[in-house]
Amino acid sequence: MAKLSVVIPAVDVMVNGQAYRKVDRKAQAGDIVKALSRSFDVDTGAFYAVEVDASRGVFYRDNVGSRRFRLERTDLHEVYAPVAAAPSETITYENAQYRKVDRPAREGDVVMITEPDDAEYTADEGVSLNQPYLVMRLDSADDPQIMNARGKEYDTAGDVFDVYEKVTRPSVEYREVKRYANVGDTIKMVEDADAGGWLAGDTFIVTSVASDKAVHFTDNDGDGRRRSGTDDYVVLEPIVATTPTYVEVKRKASVGERIKIVAAENAHGKYANGDELTVASDDHLWGEAVRVNEFYQPVLYDREYVVLEPVPAQAIAKPKRYAVGDFVKVTGNSVTHDYAEGSVVKITETKDNARHGGQQFHAETADGERGNWLVTNDVEPATKAEFLAAKAQTQRKPAEPAFSVGDTVKLTVADGGRPCYGWGRVSNGDIGKVAYVSSDSISVDFPKQRGWNAKPEELTKVDPRDAFAEGDKVRLISGGNTSGLHDYETGDVYTVLAPKSPVGNGKVKITGGGQPTGYATPDQLVKLTAEEVAAIQKEAQEAVKWVAIGRKVGEFKRGDIVSFTRTDGDKGVGTVEDGGSFDSAIGVRIGAKPYDGEKYRGVYFDEGDTATLIVPVEQRFDTAA
Incomplete structure (x- = not known):
């Protein structure tokens, strides 16, 4: 059963604790609809949840689970939209945490549309309000492009939305210290920048320190910045872990030793693979088994665990120290550097940096550019051969032409x-x-x-849309009856309403189809020349004449007086003896009446012959009524 159980207070409808309010728009995913008339397996006054089909659009499931479309019928349904709660400061999207920020959206952020520029268009595109969408990219106007329910790109231009950035959990824990920063330190800004460049909480690496202890760093806009004193930032000092390093040994554990579960078989929900426990006693009753401090039952068989033996501090390998001229591969980005991960670079300058693996260094990329600071924790050793191979690949890459076919x-x-x-x-x-x-x-x-x-x-x-102007006549050459162009036929002529409509996802807004407006990409349209427009207007005027005498365009009847021209050069004026149309042919007798005269000519329109109606038979005074 798909019918919903609802509670109806004074204004809103409540479903499972969520409030819904009646709205005057098309239904979209996440809404509920109220049935206004009874039909098979649908009850009058009952509410049903709206879902979306990627190819057919929105629908709901009736009392027996069958899909019901045609939700645009306002005489059959009322639409109720969820009443948005106050925007949350944090959300979960794709198992990751995001926090609300007051800044323009960036690639990789999540946006939630709260007020669409055109609610009907947004619903038609399969985009729901107050739902999280990942920003795939920014267009040339810096408008976020998201993916709709049909897997197609949607332009948020004109929409009002909240922006959420991903909350990343650092692999190293830090403490905040109020002191002057040194070169290589990570600083955290405590307030938003007056002129832009960072927000409170953003972190940067100090690249140099002046004699007055003012720090220099590069902000989020790529600009070099200087800050004196310590009012604007705190220094993030990594907390050195005191947990000892262990190796895993397969043997019988002794009392007090740490063990790690690797083959859980007798768990009863108390432990799982990967758990680390402390041995409390050897269990002689069960044979090859132990009991642990964390719980008494069940026992752990010796075959289920390995012993964690501490490694002496002096045995822990120190990180490799690099020298100028060494080659490294970039494997991470813990300090917001500007080298591509996976690239091989050549070290050109080194400095000590105990907080990030021992060193920091400048390096040269394969294309000869020099980036900002790298640190030991973000690289691994590479070879000269790898660097030279990358350099050769860069040199072989042809320069991109200023213009491309189709621009x-x-x-x-x-x-x-x-x-x-x-x-x-x-x-x-x-x-x-x-x-x-x-x-x-x-x-x-x-x-x-x-x-x-x-x-x-x-x-x-x-912009390709600059080729069009309001009022232009255009022919739709592809995409008829697809998303944004329903009831617009490929091959027909339409009129441009707005070459750069903010609603059209980078498209041209047109009119003249079965729907009031349509949205086409520039490559789906061809602008008609003045001559083509004049020809269309002439055809329209010609059509009016035929309609005025009660005929289809190009319909000839016996007794009509016509002029004709054939492709063999023969031409003249005569009376139609055998009627026809532009789709076929007509027979013309040179004379005032059918069968009156010696010359009979076939006029074959499909072979290029032409004929012009001079007087229709209904308007001739020389023939009997």
Whole structure:
């Protein structure tokens, strides 16, 4: 049974402790709907939970679990949306903790939309309010791009949302100390920066210290910053672990020794593999078994554990010390460095740093760049051969061309200048698409001239939507009746409402289809030329004439007077003897009446012949009524 048990107070509907409120919009996942009329397995006045199908959209399950779609019928359903509680400061997403922050979203953050720019569009795209979504990337306008329930990208432009950043648990525990920082220390900011660059709680590595003890570091925006005194930060000093290091030994344990469970078999819910326990006594009654301090029953068989033997401090290997000229592979990023993890680099400068494995150092990357400070804990030894291989790979990588096939470009010749290859039929400011790229010239398809050649310096990349303007006539060349284009047919002509609608996920907003608005990507549209628009208008005017006499366009009847031109050069004026349409052919007798005259001509429209209606038979005065 899918019907919900609800409690209805004065205003809201309560379901399992969650309040829902009636809303005037389409249903979306997470809502509930109230059935307004009875049908098979659906009760009038009952509430049902809304789910989403990736291909068919939203639905609910009736009393027997069958899916019910058609939730857009407001005469059949009322929609109730969950009443959002006060935003939590922390949330859990994909088994990770996130905390709410007051800053623009970044890649890897989680956002929760609280107020959509267009609620209907957001619901249609399968995006729910007050639900966490991972930021996949930021677009050119720094708007977060998230993934909707259908696995497609959704643009949050215009939406109001809360931002949450991942809370990372450091592998090393630190204590906060109020003192002057030294080079290599990690400092934690205690207040937000007045001019941006960090928030309270952000951490940075000190790169240098001035004579007045002012510290220098690089902020979140990549800018070098200086801070005097200790009012703005505290120093994070790692807490040195006192837990001894152990090795695992397979033998009989003695009283007081630590053991680790590796093959639990008699646990009864008291212990599991990986647990560490302390031996309390040897159990002679059970034979090869021990009892532990943590519980009396059950006993632990000797085959279930290994003994943890402490390793003397002098036996613990010290970390390797690196020298200038050594090669290392970057394996981590505990100090917010700017080297790519997995890359091999060459050390160019070293300093002692006891808090991060013993050393910190600058290094040269395979492409010759020098980064900021690395530390011992974030690297492992590498070889010169690995570095040279990476360097050779970098040198083989071709430089990216300034323009690529498919780019949208604008002709931007300096005032008073002239294109290298002449103007042709284009004008300064025209927008087209790159068709071919060579070493010193670009071929562009402009609306007025295809294959127009230009020098790279004469072109500027622009947003593909800049090729359109409000009121333009466009033909939809792909994507008809897909998401955002329902009731818009591929091949039909529509009108641009807004080339850069903030709701359209980087798309062009159009109108003229079965729905009031549609959203198409620029590559799904072709802008019509003035000649094409004029031809369409002429066809529309021609259609009005045919409708006025009660006929379909191109419908000829016996007795019509027409002029005709055939592909063999024969032409004339006559009377239709055999009716037809533009889809087939007509027979014309040269004369005023059918069967009156010697010349009969077949006019075959599918072979290129043409005919023009002069007088329809219904309007002729020379024929009997």
